[in-house]
Amino acid sequence: MARDNEWKNLGGLVFSTNPDVNLNQQEEEEETLDAADQKLRIWLDRKKRxxxxxxxxxxxxxxxxxxxxxxxxxxxxxxxxxSAKDGEILVQGDQRDKVLKFLLDKGYGQTKKSGG
Known part of the structure; x- marks a missing residue:
């Protein structure tokens, strides 16, 4: 059964004529910065919604x-x-003050409100 799932880890690559392609390569996990090093920005957004x-x-x-x-x-x-995807978090409603307080309490010291 393990062999059946190996192709799913290739990112859609099934066959290549390039001799330099490594089919066994694994994507490296991106390392998460410490909370104090994160530079988060909090916006209120209404576009496309x-x-x-x-x-x-x-x-x-x-x-x-x-x-x-x-x-x-x-x-x-x-x-x-x-929701959360692509390095962004969406929280329904105007929750900027609550979110800022929460993040500052959790140690995200470089968090700021941005935008209007």
Whole structure:
């Protein structure tokens, strides 16, 4: 069964005529910076959301598991829904003050509100 799942780890590459292609290469996990070293920005965004406001946290540097863990903590703290992908966290509604307080309490010292 393990052999069946090996092709899924190749990122869609099934065959190549290039002799330099390494089919056994694994993607390296991006290392997550410490909380104090993260430079996060908190925005209020209404674009492409039919006028609904969302709080957008950008600038997270690290792997997806840590991003999703932080997003889950933020959503639980604020009591709302949201999502996390591509280094950004979306929290439903205008939660900028709550998010800023939460992140500063967790040690994200270089966190700032940005935008209007």
């Amino acid at each position: 039919k006028g609904k406001a969302v709080t957008l946290i950008t600038g997270f540097e690290g792997n997806d598991d840590d991003l999703k863990s932080l997003a889950k903590s933020l959503k639980t703290y604020c009591g709302v829904g949201g």
